[in-house]
Amino acid sequence: MRIATLSVLAVSVLLAACGEPEKPAVTHVDFQKELQAKLIKAKAGDVIEIPAGTYQLDRSLSLKASGVTIKGAGMDKTVLSFKGQKSGAEGLLVDASDFTIEDLAFEDTKGDSLKVVGGKNIIIRRVRTEWTNGPATENGAYGIYPVQTENVLIDGALAIGASDAGIYVGQSRNVVVRNSRAEKNVAGIEIENTIGADVYDNVATGNTGGILVFNMPNLQQAGRATRVYHNQVQGNNLGNFGHKGTPVASVPAGSGVVINSNDQVEIFDNDIGEHKTANLIVSSYFSTGYTNLSTAEGFDPYPESIYIYGNRFGPGGDSPDNLELKALRISQYGLSGRLPDILWDGYVNVDKLKDGKLPADLAICVDNGSAGMINVDAPNGYKNISTDMSSHKCSLPKLPAIELASAKAGQGA
């Protein structure tokens, strides 16, 4: 193993350590060039260490070599700041396998902070991505963003202020997101078009929506089989500051966990509370304002095989961020009433109905004590609203746990 520590850094670190008053950002050109040159020349087995310090960069970094580790001195100690970034759509773009990044932070990137495209065996550990001005529409879209990756561990990460999702796993396979925290993003943690994901022991708070499990049309892979369990999802009521047209733009403020168009999703053993719209939403792509014209053939917009059990729901549903839902709450539950914990938009695939019912293995099953579910009947203009749970009192076979070597190795570390 070759360990390359950046040398010019000593100087900047010393500067940073002197406690000089903060000056306007001046790009550390030498650092930037040296680090990028190291990334370009990196070979499998290399560990690129970045010592403690705040480094100012103005263009994207990128890595294409597999088997490389990038390591800082801690996510509050090694900070790559991209304030005033001039070029590149992300902070660090990785197109490589067997990649590990740990103990550092990305701040104020113009676009996405850390994007990993198309690699296998990815470990993102104790990485912070943050827009330091707080939530704002002009912030970059994603904090931690692996897409079309396989065998991914996101562990102990912190994502703050993304104008889309703080932690966003797209079109991937075999993923674990755990021990991480997402706050003040539009979406805290989003699993999209991904096959096989375990999301556990995370905290999502202060976002517009806490944890999202979505499927989008027109992509190369439809997602399924995600388990969301033992998370703290609390008080995600931030006004939606996402951009229209993006998948998260349709998420109402005050959404705890949202399942959209995805199948085989298990939500259990979570603490979910203090959400003004609903603690849990199950919905279809059709509720996001798009029609059949926007979906290619073969896309399944219906959430199916959804299993909700053993969660601890706190207060919620008292002030939904949606005109129809506001009216509905008052008409059904009175001025001081609240919507049930689980809100379902009511879209079902009528082609799959047998005697007016979905086959048992495709049902939305709720086994969650006294928690109720409301079907708002969006397909028929909110006409036949129902809180009848009888067709949802069911159970589904439990999904297997994700097998991920890196997640096992890291346990208890």
Next chain:
Amino acid sequence: MKRWGVLVGALLLAACSKQSAPLYLPEGENYPQTLSEWGMLKLGGGHLQPVAEVTPYDLNTPLFTDYAHKMRTVWMPAGEAANYGEEHFDFPVGTVLSKTFYYPRDEKGQLRLNSQDDRDANTGLALDRVHLVETRILLKQKSGWVALPYVWDEKQQEAHLELAGDSQSLSLLDDQGKALAVNYEVPDANQCAGCHEESHGQGINPLGPKARHLNKDLVYSEGSANQLQHWQQKGLLKGLPAELAGVPQNALWGHPRPGESLEMQARSYLDANCAHCHNPKGPARTSGLMLNLATATGIHSGLCKQPVAAGKGSGDRLVDIHPGKPDESVLIYRVESTDPSVMMPELGRSAVHHEGVDVLTRWIASLDGGC
């Protein structure tokens, strides 16, 4: 063939304009630190031009790079030729492609924004009328293609290898006397691959020298000829169909040939500027937006398609291409932007390509239907 390892060699070479064959580097990572060591381009007598063994080429609709002009060349080892393919050519090991990015310069030394052809078929570029920025080398080795960016020095005497790229602030004056500020970014070697790796995991490949881009006439010192036929005659290309009618041809940018419709101009532009990423195997496959020519105009090419991970790149617009409504199309929003987190392409420009935006806008406006 031995490498000109010593700087003195290169200097002598430049000084007496003596011709030498370009560098043959089939393997190894001992890449020249200076452009002159490649022996592709000759600097002397106030001109920069390809050496005799090196062939210039040009493209039908090229990639936009902040209004930079480009001088492209190809060299293959003696006796070797590329094999023709409709999608891409198979180049022999040792092939060197060069692309020199420069701006025209007036007699006062001011950089200009125009689309004139500065290249003289016999003498190349006149150094007192151009400002050289960078020369990119693409080298075909046994292990695959390698991209190497060389940045020209202030004296315009030599270009040096800069694997980590570079950036330069330039001001271009257009013919109406308006100045355009350009933050010209020389890509680093990874960024080169970011565009040139058209198919994930397949390594990098040349983007320009393909049949549909090369199928046009160029003025050579011997006179004007179709580039593909010229390559064939010079022994650089094997397997070219006997009839050029069977060879694909993109629209000629700025001067569409008879029959080259607005749609064809727009699709040619998207092909050259977007499809290296936006194809089913390219880096932007994750977006589901495919702008390669093989994807028919429809939902997969963006019609009524919701953006997936555009973030603020959506510009609050709901679909990538809204037929008949360019102002409601994400695609137009992104090609009109210069914000690094919004603009498309993501790399290679800091200015808006107004002429490109114009063609795309008129094309989308011409499409029927709603979403």
